[in-house]
Amino acid sequence: AQSVTQLGSHVSVSEGALVLLRCNYSSSVPPYLFWYVQYPNQGLQLLLKYTTGATLVKGINGFEAEFKKSETSFHLTKPSAHMSDAAEYFCAVSDQTGNQFYFGTGTSLTVIP
Amino acid sequence: DVKVTQSSRYLVKRTGEKVFLECVQDMDHENMFWYRQDPGLGLRLIYFSYDVKMKEKGDIPEGYSVSREKKERFSLILESASTNQTSMYLCASSSIWSGGEQYFGPGTRLTVT
Numbered sequence: 372a373q374s375v376t377q378l379g380s381h382v383s384v385s386e387g388a389l390v391l392l393r394c395n396y397s398s399s400v401p402p403y404l405f406w407y408v409q410y411p412n413q414g415l416q417l418l419l420k421y422t423t424g425a426t427l428v429k430g431i432n433g434f435e436a437e438f439k440k441s442e443t444s445f446h447l448t449k450p451s452a453h454m455s456d457a458a459e460y461f462c463a464v465s466d467q468t469g470n471q472f473y474f475g476t477g478t479s480l481t482v483i484p
Numbered sequence: 485d486v487k488v489t490q491s492s493r494y495l496v497k498r499t500g501e502k503v504f505l506e507c508v509q510d511m512d513h514e515n516m517f518w519y520r521q522d523p524g525l526g527l528r529l530i531y532f533s534y535d536v537k538m539k540e541k542g543d544i545p546e547g548y549s550v551s552r553e554k555k556e557r558f559s560l561i562l563e564s565a566s567t568n569q570t571s572m573y574l575c576a577s578s579s580i581w582s583g584g585e586q587y588f589g590p591g592t593r594l595t596v597t
Contacts, residue, residue, distance in 0.1 A: 403583045405502065405585065405586075412588055412590050412593070413591065414488075414574055414588035414590045414591050415576075415588040416584075416588070417572070420583065422583040422586055436501070447531075461504075461526065461527065462486070463586075465584030466584065467584065468580050469515050469578040469579070469583070469584030469585070469586070470518075470532070470534055471582075472517070472529075472578075472584055472586060474526055474527045475526060476524070476525065476526035477526045482543070
């Protein structure tokens with residue numbers, strides 16, 4: 372079975388500072404990887420995904436993530452945090468069919484003015 | 485755009501009531517999922533379905549059942565609601581051809597009193 376670990380359930384950054392949210396996975400085969408964002412009282416929205424090809428993936432709202440197979444990591448970054456980035460972020464891993472889909476426990480991002 | 489809708493955003497029920505949560509997707513997706521989300525626990529899979537009339541138990545199926553009579557509709561049933569089922573319920577769908585990406589509804593916040 373696959374698993375996803377998000378380091379840090381709460382992360383605080385200053386407005387304009389780098390955002391780094393960490394995600395590690397365990398998988399015996401190359402997985403598909405995702406980051407989702409959830410704003411208060413809403414469903415999850417896809418930020419970006421990695422399936423195959425280029426390991427640096429760009430998503431919406433200026434976020435990007437890099438798939439590092441040797442480190443089994445898929446960390447999410449954004450060069451400059453905005454107040455509107457305050458939300459819950461979930462990393463997820465899937466097999467190719469989507470039938471086996473696993474979420475991390477989430478990281479709550481706070482942006483300090 | 486893919487749209488996943490849930491029948492209610494907020495629901496208040498009494499202990500012992502039978503509760504139906506409905507989810508409809510409009511993109512002909514094969515897979516549909518029900519999660520519950522609780523603070524500090526992330527998303528936990530209750531049930532999923534990969535085809536009409538097919539269902540598979542997730543991590544926490546106890547106290548729940550599901551129904552999928554049509555491809556676009558996936559219902560979650562709480563046979564006898566209890567206070568420990570107070571939670572946010574999220575429905576999602578995915579296609580087996582889209583690398584597992586899940587599309588989420590807005591969620592139903594259920595309170596059982």
